[in-house]
Amino acid sequence: MAARRSIGIVINGVTGRMGYRQHLVRSLLAIREQGGVPLTGGGHIWPELILVGRDPDKLASIAARHGLTEWTTDLDAALSRPDVEVYFDAQVTAQREKAIRQAIAAGKHIYTEKPLAESSGAAEELAELAAAAGIRSGVVQDKLFLPGLRKLKRLIDGGFFGKILSVRGEFGYWVFEGDWQTAQRPSWNYRLADGGGIVMDMFPHWNYVLEELFGAVRAVQCTTVTHIESRVDERGETYQADADDAAYAIFELEGGIVAQLNSSWAVRVYRDELVEFQVDGTEGSAVAGLRGCRIQHRATTPKPVWNPDLPVTESFRDQWTEVPDNDEFDNGFKVQWEAFLRHVVAGEEFHWDFESGARGVRLAEAGLQSASEGRRIELGNA
The missing domain is CATH 3.30.360.10 (Dihydrodipicolinate Reductase; domain 2)
Known part of the structure; x- marks a missing residue:
């Protein structure tokens, strides 16, 4: 039987409309329901989810609704976990840059909603920091x-x-x-x-x-x-x-x-x-x-x-x-999530990165x- 490769994913902003509907329910939970993301050489990528947000009551409710156990309001604590490999950001734009910088400093691969930052200068700097840190980056380009x-x-x-x-x-x-x-x-x-x-x-x-x-x-x-x-x-x-x-x-x-x-x-x-x-x-x-x-x-x-x-x-x-x-x-958000996870785990091509996001x-x-x-x-x- 082909092995299952678990990957820890921090989802920040899951209480928002896009974070919850498109990314949690229709993408990551749907991936779990289908048994994971299939890999070309056999086996599957299995997302282990850690929900992050500012409202503990909303987080607890979402986790209970979907049979999840991991949630926190402490982003630093979530990023410090050795089992976490990917940080995803679906917060309001004004909060995004600071959190992505934290994730880069923690050495996590990063996938984020657009826009990448509030200014092109900040977006380009995030792209440079990610490249220097050797992490894999991606920006949602669902259309x-x-x-x-x-x-x-x-x-x-x-x-x-x-x-x-x-x-x-x-x-x-x-x-x-x-x-x-x-x-x-x-x-x-x-x-x-x-x-x-x-x-x-x-x-x-x-x-x-x-x-x-x-x-x-x-x-x-x-x-x-x-x-x-x-x-x-x-x-x-x-x-x-x-x-x-x-x-x-x-x-x-x-x-x-x-x-x-x-x-x-x-x-x-x-x-x-x-x-x-x-x-x-x-x-x-x-x-x-x-x-x-x-x-x-x-x-x-x-x-x-x-x-x-x-x-x-x-x-x-x-x-x-x-x-x-x-x-x-399939759902466009889910398809790009699968492509990004294969990019992280298997190094498959993925050119919708921070540089692409900065151009936007x-x-x-x-x-x-x-x-x-x-x-x-x-x-x-x-």
Whole structure:
């Protein structure tokens, strides 16, 4: 029987929405339920979990709910344990850098939610410290592992588009203000002092999506807005929302591709998914969401004629073809967790590291600078 390789993992921020739902329940506990992460040469990686947070009652409740026994409010104590090899951070952004520095000093491999830090300088320093310490690092880049974008990547790799010309993306939904409907995002997202803002939240995502699928970002021009200036927090108290809740940006990519991405928490959805990307090329086009992907090839492209005096008689949506799954797609967060654990234990390739995360923070800063100064900002990405 193949051996089981246990690996101690500290999960900091498990009481938060993402830390609990996506990383604990849908990733690490799901991995345990399937018997661990299979290794190429046989055997499995078995996560041993230590929950960390600031609220002992919440930690105890989560542990009891899922049959876990290890939890603590003392991060230093958790990191000092010799059986702990990996530190994972899902805290609010403002708390992340300090904890990651502690984990680096303790010699632990580190996997973290994005953004890696509140500034590109800090993110780049964390990358340098991790490299100098010889530890393996990773940043969550979940969108790349979701079915829609994996289908899109398959089309790109197969040459479906010919020369890619442009990308247009729409992301967002209406986040309730918290007065007559409970807000579905935490209030810190809308306060600058707490590290809030849609640019710092979403541009790190857009950087790795654009970089991985189409090419590195060379320049950005961005307009940011705080559409909803007053919101109600978790305690029912009204507060000033001073962080950007919408961003409208044009990204210039290597190879001449132009990407236009709108990000908003103040938009009502009229599309099939909460995020969609349309890619247009000389040989074909595609519209991809997180799960689905539709295509229209050059040979099947209709020839519409602009005539505002006559009603449209054709259904443009019906002229697109659904890309088949052709594979089984697991939860994107779980898939990247498995890849990172194989990277730590078996040295398998994993290039979504701190350097990649730092580039995402750098793009967010450039977007904010562009909005502040009202001009196009060039990036120095190699």
